[in-house]
Amino acid sequence: MKENGLLKTLLIIYLLISNSNSFGQELPPRTIFDKYFDAIYNKDSILNIKTLRTTYVADTDKMSIKLETDLKSPNLKLIRAIAEDQVFSQLSFDGKKAIQITPYGTTSIEGVELSNLKQTSSPFPELDFQEAAINIGLTQLEDQTEVYKIQISEFTFSFYDKQTHLKLQTETQKIVNGNKNKQLIKYQDYRAYQGILIPNTLIISSGTNQLTYRLESVSINTKIPTTEFN
Numbered sequence: 001m002k003e004n005g006l007l008k009t010l011l012i013i014y015l016l017i018s019n020s021n022s023f024g025q026e027l028p029p030r031t032i033f034d035k036y037f038d039a040i041y042n043k044d045s046i047l048n049i050k051t052l053r054t055t056y057v058a059d060t061d062k063m064s065i066k067l068e069t070d071l072k073s074p075n076l077k078l079i080r081a082i083a084e085d086q087v088f089s090q091l092s093f094d095g096k097k098a099i100q101i102t103p104y105g106t107t108s109i110e111g112v113e114l115s116n117l118k119q120t121s122s123p124f125p126e127l128d129f130q131e132a133a134i135n136i137g138l139t140q141l142e143d144q145t146e147v148y149k150i151q152i153s154e155f156t157f158s159f160y161d162k163q164t165h166l167k168l169q170t171e172t173q174k175i176v177n178g179n180k181n182k183q184l185i186k187y188q189d190y191r192a193y194q195g196i197l198i199p200n201t202l203i204i205s206s207g208t209n210q211l212t213y214r215l216e217s218v219s220i221n222t223k224i225p226t227t228e229f230n
Contacts, residue, residue, distance in 0.1 A: 027135060027148065028135065029129065029130070029133035029134065029135050029150050029152075030130045030131070030133075032135065032148050032150060032160050032165070033126040033127075033129070033130065033133070033150075035160075035165035036126060036160055036165050036166065036167055037124075037126070038165070039164060039165040039166050039197065040166070040190070040196055040197040040198075041195060041196040041197065045195075045196070046124055046127065046196075047127065048221075049073075049123050049124065049196075049220055049221060050072065050073045050123070050221055051070070051071065051072045051073070051123065051219075051220070051221055051222055051223070051224045052069075052070075052071045052123035052218075052219075052220060053068075053069070053070050053071075053217075053218065053219040053220075053222050053224065054068075054069050054198070054215065054217070054218045054219075055067070055068050055069075055215075055216045055217045055218075056069075056202055056213035056214060056215055056216060057213060057214055057216045058211040058212055058213045058214075060211070063083050063084060064083070065081060065082070065083050065211065065213075066080075066081070066082040066083070066216070067079065067080075067081055067082075067202075067213055068080040068082065070224050070228065070229075071121065071122060071123040072122075072123070072224050072226070072229070073122050073123060074095070074122055074128075075093075075095050075117075075118060075119075075121040075122050075128075076093060076094060076095055076121060076226065076229040077091070077092070077093040077117065077121035077229065078090070078091070078092045078093070078228055078229050079091045079092075087101075088102065088103060089101070089102050090102075091109070092228075092229050092230065093109075093117045093118075093121050093229060094226075094229045094230050095118075095121075095229075097109075097114075098113070098114055098117050112154075112155055112173065112174070113174055115153075115154065115155070116153055116154070116155045116156055116172060116173075116174075119152070119153035119154075119156070120152065120153055120156055120172075125152060125153075126152065126158075129152045129153070132152075133150050133151060133152050134150070134151040135148060135149075135150055136148075136149040136150065136151055136157070137149060138162065139159075141159065141168065141169070145161060145168065146161075146162040146163070147159040147160055147161055147162060147168055148160045148162060155172055155173040155174075156170060156171070156172045156173075157170070157171045157172075158170045158171075159171075166187070166190055166197070167187055168186065168187055168188075169184060169185060169186045169187060170184070170185045170187075171183070171184050172184075172185075174206070181206060181207055182206070182207075183204070183205070183206045184203075184204070184205045184206075185202060185203070185204050186201075186202070186203040186204075186205075187199035187201075187202060188200070188201040188202075188203065189201045191215075193215075193218045193220075194218070194220050196220065198215065198218055199215070200214065200215045201213065201214060201215070202215075
C-alpha cells in the first residue's frame, strides 16, 4: 500500500512538471488584457486613444539611431529609422498594403509579415484581440519573472507580468531572405506620460543584433493625417 501511495505521489509530481506551462490557461486573455489596461491607465481611457507617436533613441559606438513610430487606429503604422538626420529605413502600412524603403530600394511587404502588420498595427492591439487571442499559460522569462504568454496573432506572442500585469516583451516571427527570424522586444522602466504608463526603455533584438532604445518623446492623440501612411 505504501508503495502504491509513493507511486501515486511520484506520478502527480511528474504530471505537474510535464504540464507546468498549462497553469494559468484558465484565465481568459480578455481578463489579462483588462488587467494590463488598468495597470498602464484604464480601459475606458485607452479606448479614447486614437493615435500614438513615440521617438526612441539608441546610442551606438558610431552613431545615434532614432526610431520614430506613428500608430493610428484602427491599424495604421509608420516606422522610421533615422541616423545622422537621414532616414535610412521606413516602413509604412495603410491598413491594406505595406512598403519598406531602404537604401537598397523599395520593397512591398507580403506574406507572413503583411499578415502580422494587419493584426498588430493599432496603438493598443490588445483591444482588437479580446476574443481571438489564446492564453498559452504561465511561463518564466530569463530573469525568472512569471508571465502569461498570450498569442495575439499567428506570428506574435506577448508576455504579461503575473504580478504587475505590465507587458514585458513581445516575440514576433519574421521572414528574412526566406528564413524565419525571431524578433524580440523587451519593455522596461515604465513611466507615466500624459497619465499613461509607457516603457522608457526598449531592448530590440533580432538574430545576434541587439540595441537598447531610450524614450525621447511621446505624443498621444496628436492629429496624424491618414495620407502619411500611404
